[in-house]
Amino acid sequence: MYTNFRMTKKITIIGGGNLGQSIAHGLLSKNYNPSNITITRNKIELLSNLKLKGLTVTNNNVEAVKNTHIIIIAVKPYKIENVLQQIDSHLKKNAIIVSVVSDYSIESISKNLKTKVSIIRAMPNTAASVNESITCLATQNASKEELEDVTKIFDTLGDTLLINEQLMDAATVLGACGIAYVLRFIRGMIQGGIEIGFDAQTATNIATQTVRGATELLIKNGNHPEAEIDKVTTPKGCTIAGLNQMEHSGFSSALIKGIKTSFDNISK
Numbered sequence: 001m002y003t004n005f006r007m008t009k010k011i012t013i014i015g016g017g018n019l020g021q022s023i024a025h026g027l028l029s030k031n032y033n034p035s036n037i038t039i040t041r042n043k044i045e046l047l048s049n050l051k052l053k054g055l056t057v058t059n060n061n062v063e064a065v066k067n068t069h070i071i072i073i074a075v076k077p078y079k080i081e082n083v084l085q086q087i088d089s090h091l092k093k094n095a096i097i098v099s100v101v102s103d104y105s106i107e108s109i110s111k112n113l114k115t116k117v118s119i120i121r122a123m124p125n126t127a128a129s130v131n132e133s134i135t136c137l138a139t140q141n142a143s144k145e146e147l148e149d150v151t152k153i154f155d156t157l158g159d160t161l162l163i164n165e166q167l168m169d170a171a172t173v174l175g176a177c178g179i180a181y182v183l184r185f186i187r188g189m190i191q192g193g194i195e196i197g198f199d200a201q202t203a204t205n206i207a208t209q210t211v212r213g214a215t216e217l218l219i220k221n222g223n224h225p226e227a228e229i230d231k232v233t234t235p236k237g238c239t240i241a242g243l244n245q246m247e248h249s250g251f252s253s254a255l256i257k258g259i260k261t262s263f264d265n266i267s268k
């Protein structure tokens with residue numbers, strides 16, 4: 001993970017919504033020069049917090065891409081074609097299009113652009129705002145240097161993986177939708193914690209740090225989850241009793257089915 005680099009490349013984020021703003025906040029918190037970041041959306045008043053931090057905020061996509069090297073498109077899938085048509089003839093020769101739009105292929109982006117530019121698909125998540133995203137990247141025509149530049153940007157927002165584009169839908173579900181699944185899990189932990197005696201804030205503190213600890217055990221030890229679970233489950237103890245009850249209620253199965261259902265719904 002890069003933590004201390006300052007890139008001088010200009011970045012434009014088209015679509016300053018949930019993900020676009022998360023990316024902007026993540027870049028700012030790692031000292032990306034705000035004067036090198038432009039962010040667009042129709043209602044620019046909703047970006048006033050970023051404007052105060054020194055970003056260029058505009059609703060003019062054409063102006064926003066004119067002198068920009070890296071253009072991150074973060075609009076909803078049904079809006080990307082409009083955006084591509086709008087910016088096409090205004091792109092710099094060496095521009096790189098980075099699309100975080102789900103279910104919209106590199107081939108589709110290419111077909112909607114007359115200008116020949118490098119295209120990279122990226123699938124980060126909203127934890128980019130706190131520099132803890134996992135971002136999967138895929139490209140067909142970007143050079144090694146271009147891919148390195150874009151990887152550096154997403155490395156400031158968390159971790160980055162290069163994948164085959166065929167796995168982009170799977171990356172969307174596991175990494176991007178995954179934030180919501182984990183949050184719902186944590187909410188369940190908190191609700192359980194309140195029922196057994198903690199106030200909501202204390203339950204939240206315990207649940208969130210426990211999730212962080214479990215995650216670190218896997219990342220730092222590189223173990224299979226069951227190896228770490230074995231260390232917690234005393235024979236005839238309360239952990240295994242609770243865990244088995246969760247499984248009788250379909251805990252793992254619910255997660256697997258949910259992930260599969262999300263995947264099946266990507267193109268709907």
Ligand SMILES: NC(=O)C1=CN([C@@H]2O[C@H](COP(=O)(O)OP(=O)(O)OC[C@H]3O[C@@H](n4cnc5c(N)ncnc54)[C@H](O)[C@@H]3O)[C@@H](O)[C@H]2O)C=CC1
Binds near residue numbers: 061
């Ligand atoms: N929200 C998430 O966790 C993730 C979202 N994505 C993808 O990122 C994209 C954006 O998702 P969200 O941020 O959740 O949506 P959003 O609706 O919060 O943000 C999209 C923004 O684009 C703006 N917009 C619409 N048309 C525009 C135009 N012509 N020019 C400039 N701005 C325009 C909208 O006003 C809105 O603020 C989607 O394609 C989604 O699939 C990918 C990974 C995670």
Ligand SMILES: O=C(O)[C@@H]1CCC=N1
Binds near residue numbers: 177
């Ligand atoms: O739910 C969605 O459609 C988007 C894709 C990834 C995260 N949110």
